[in-house]
Every structure is written in C-alpha cells, then in structure tokens.
C-alpha cells in the first residue's frame with residue numbers, strides 16, 4: 001500500500017502546478033514560439049563551419065580557408081541604457097514588445113510594483129536604442145542592455161521600481177563588468193529624438209555605482225573652458241548643440257530646461273568631464 005500510494009500523492013501535488021504553468025504560459029505561447037525559432041536560427045548561424053556569409057570581398061574563395069580556434073567566448077554588453085516606457089501599464093508595454101510591427105523591444109521591463117519581465121536574452125541585440133550615438137559608438141543596440149521602466153514620463157518612479165532596478169543593475173554590472181560611466185539614458189544617446197528617462201533619479205543611481213555624478217564642491221572653470229568639447233568627451237553627440245545641452249541638463253541639471261550653455265552648466269561640466277577620460 002505504501003508503495004502504490006507514493007506516486008498518487010506525488011501526482012496530486014504536481015497537478016495544480018502543471019495547470020498553473022499552462023495558464024501563465026498560454027497567453028504568450030505564440031510569440032514565445034517565434035522567439036524560440038529566431039534564437040534557433042541564430043544558433044545555427046553560430047554553429048556553421050565555415051561561418052556562412054563571411055566571405056571576404058575581393059579575395060577569391062580558394063584564397064580563404066577556415067580553421068576553428070578553440071579560444072573564444074560570446075560577445076558581451078558594455079553599456080546599460082535606461083528608458084521610460086511612456087505607457088501606463090506593464091501589460092501595455094509587454095504587448096508592444098511582442099507585436100512584430102512595432103519593431104521595438106527591451107531586454108528588461110521593470111514595472112511600477114518592482115516586477116521584472118525579461119524579454120530578450122542579454123547576449124542578443126534587442127531593439128531599444130534606435131538611431132543614436134555615444135562617443136564613436138553608433139550601434140548602441142549591439143553594445144548595450146536596454147531597460148524600460150514602466151512610467152508615463154511625468155510621474156515619480158516608485159521605490160519598489162527603483163529597488164528592483166538597482167538589483168538588476170548590480171547583477172548586470174558584476175556579470176559583464178560594465179564600467180560605471182556606461183550606465184546612461186536613452187536621451188543621452190539620442191538627444192534629438194528622445195526625452196527618456198524623464199525626471200529620473202540619476203544621482204541616486206550614481207551613488208550606488210551606476211553612472212557618474214559631479215562632486216559636492218565645484219571649481220569655477222577658466223575663461224578658455226570649451227563646454228562643447230567637454231560634452232563630446234563625455235559622449236554626447238553635439239551635431240545639434242541645443243539638443244545635447246538639453247539632454248545633459250535632463251540628466252545632470254534637471255532644475256534647468258533651456259538648451260543654452262549657462263554658468264551652472266559650465267560649472268558642472270568642468271567638474272564632470274575629466275571623470276569620463
């Protein structure tokens with residue numbers, strides 16, 4: 001009796017779990033299937049020997065050969081780019097990121113209550129940055145992890161959301177050895193197009209080691225100080241100077257909103273830019 005009872009008890013225990021798991025996965029089964037197919041295609045590309053479509057132009061095929069090395073790894077992200085979703089709920093954002101026609105996604109979405117949805121493997125290129133530039137990097141989608149915070153752009157970020165974000169940033173920084181300076185915002189890399197994340201507590205993040213901040217005591221810059229060069233050294237695309245200044249202020253000087261170079265901007269910039277060198 002003891003022997004026959006055991007499997008029945010186990011089955012009774014497992015049944016609700018199976019039902020629960022089926023309910024939670026069904027909603028996204030179709031798009032999860034597409035995710036699986038796409039990742040499988042990438043895996044096949046990586047496995048191909050010799051690598052497909054990697055013929056070098058202007059060198060004849062008989063002059064090109066393949067010998068697999070045994071020493072290699074997988075490319076890793078080196079930046080984290082933070083966004084606000086400009087939407088009003090986590091469900092709405094998740095829905096946007098599983099619709100093919102939107103062509104956008106993020107690696108992670110952090111909801112107002114602190115729940116985190118992981119949507120793209122860290123090693124894959126999610127489509128969150130769009131056209132942008134930081135220093136000489138013009139393909140931030142390839143070099144970064146994109147994190148969307150569920151926020152409409154004009155409301156405070158909840159404590160639970162920031163707490164989860166900090167945990168996520170800690171994990172990413174440790175795992176991929178991401179430099180402190182490389183935690184930036186979407187507006188920083190796309191100042192002409194994007195205002196996010198807006199009203200964001202960058203100073204709180206910098207105090208925890210995610211992004212840089214200026215010192216409490218600031219020295220007056222000399223007359224010769226060039227604010228435009230300093231912005232470029234930090235990474236800003238200054239092709240539209242007003243947009244770059246506005247983005248810098250959104251990040252470091254939220255009390256100022258004008259696109260002009262002001263004494264306060266110069267004061268902060270003069271202290272900050274050497275930290276990026």
Ligand SMILES: [Zn+2]
Pocket residue numbers: 082083084128186194196
């Ligand atoms: Zn964004």
